[in-house]
Amino acid sequence: MKKKPTIRDVAAKAGVSIATVSKFINSTQRFTAAVERKIQAAIEELEYHSNPLARSMITGKTGSVGVAILDICNPHFTNIVKGSNRVALEHGYNLLFVDTEESQAHEDELLEALSRRVDGLIVSTRMPEEHMEKVLGFGKPVVFSGRPAPAGIPSISIDAYAAAHMIGELLVKQGHRNIAYLGFAPARPDKERMRGLSDCLEAHGLPLMRFEVRGPTIVDGEQACSSVILRKDKPDAVVCYNDMVAIGFMAVAKSLGVSIPEDMSVVGIDNIPFGRFTSPALTTVDTQSERLGEEAMRLLFRQIAGDNPPDIGHIFLEPRLMMRDSTAVRALPQRESATPRLRKRA
């Protein structure tokens, strides 16, 4: 653990001033070949690496960006991290990572502390409206993902309304008449998903039941299952808040003797990689999580670079339906007042 050489050591060894070394390192200026060679030699000999902290203090740039997410164990967020990390790396940036789940209470303190160590922030949590202003007050570029941001602040998300609407159309087309949404109200996109679904069903003259899950995880999906499956008027299709919930739900449904999709269709949202491997394979909507992370990071770098188109507004990523085997065409028991196939334009 020998002491790290400083710029001063290099300057001494090369027989030049520290200013010269600094300029050489940052290639802010060229020098005579002889000088450059000497500096280079000194650097290599000493194995000098400049101290990023000291540099940051002066330049105000840290070379890191922060990403705050809800729960790294949810593949949706994992993919966001993957995507943002890729782009950050391309720009030579490090990723500072905050998993909020562990510490919702202190989220803003954490973010405040974080904001001092990074050049910008991607926030992808359930943070209440009021806090957003506070985060913006940190004075660092921010992009919000998963929700619209205040005017002038870039944000990006999937079109949750469209996603849910899509699912509704599919289910209706397949002949389901008794559709339920197993939602998670505290989550940001829940409202939009609910709205997309109910708008769609309403247009077809169909009702929508709503159930609630305690959290957006597999375990919560498992726990919620019985309460919807054991009802007299149980739905013939349930749209789950996300794939995790759907996976848990399906597992318990099966164990309770309800077969999917024969007795009941199940659909998730997110298109996590494992959805292909459940049994039956999960029908879902792809929310392009990884791309979301990438684009969010690009948006952030655009801000950091300062070339901000005046008001980007909110960017929507297009959802894509992934039809698999957890949904099936239902033979209509009675074709009572089937509304005509008129689509309302979004």
Next chain:
Amino acid sequence: MKKKPTIRDVAAKAGVSIATVSKFINSTQRFTAAVERKIQAAIEELEYHSNPLARSMITGKTGSVGVAILDICNPHFTNIVKGSNRVALEHGYNLLFVDTEESQAHEDELLEALSRRVDGLIVSTRMPEEHMEKVLGFGKPVVFSGRPAPAGIPSISIDAYAAAHMIGELLVKQGHRNIAYLGFAPARPDKERMRGLSDCLEAHGLPLMRFEVRGPTIVDGEQACSSVILRKDKPDAVVCYNDMVAIGFMAVAKSLGVSIPEDMSVVGIDNIPFGRFTSPALTTVDTQSERLGEEAMRLLFRQIAGDNPPDIGHIFLEPRLMMRDSTAVRALPQRESATPRLRKRA
């Protein structure tokens, strides 16, 4: 984006010296109530928050720890991150995150840069032996996870040998006689897993076939499947490098008409959460990924704090067999030279 107040502003407003403010902030000293009140007031009025970079430069402590992993999309690593994050948070530390997959080539440069911004490092990648010394040369505390480290450096992993041995015992006991290992040679634990398995089988007088997968992912498991399943002498059980590979393998096997576990048993390693939800549910060995992350981080903090028991050596976490439905008892076709059920002690 108004300018951040500095300690000087606070001192001026409170009518004391900056040293006093500094000591107050770090609670390195108490002052008269009047002074403390004035400082506190000034801080709140100005919304002052000390600049961690400036502090770091002097104290040499950054308040961040780095975690380098292979691929955040593999739940095994996701859980490691989850675990280390939890512990880091408890200690008031931030997590700087490096996903090596994206950048294997520059791994050491990346780590070197990272090492300057953190107080310690957890390295959980495939980094070649030689590089480990280099990483240690950064002069920061390091703990290696997933492999033994050079003498004196703490490291932690699951007991891969024991894990594989366990699986071997199970399969033999279930009557499998034709066992294959679908390994991934470049991975660190591969050798130990192979050894554990083959030692076990050898003790029972059984052979071990070996196949190779191109990577440790689901897709690679899918791709490798046909080459082992379409053989004349196809195994009656295959042990996969990890759960991801096993999941891919099972899916393709099914689609190729080989039913699991009736025609062939499949077992994974890691016990990722989704293993419960494949069909059939995956038999595997729990490698306690989250705990691994936690313990690694604890080890790191012990080093950072400086109270290092002389030589911790390598810590092994105990694997646990998770018997599920992808393995089944096999009726022995011919009971030729069945070795007696003698167990060799590990």
Next chain:
DNA sequence: GTGAAAGCGCTAACAG
């Protein structure tokens, strides 16, 4: 081209 000097915001002796 090159170097001297003035800090970035903060902490750590050391005086008083």
Next chain:
DNA sequence: CTGTTAGCGCTTTCAC
């Protein structure tokens, strides 16, 4: 108890 004084390692005018 409180303040003064040096820097941490580096970048950045601004002279030479």
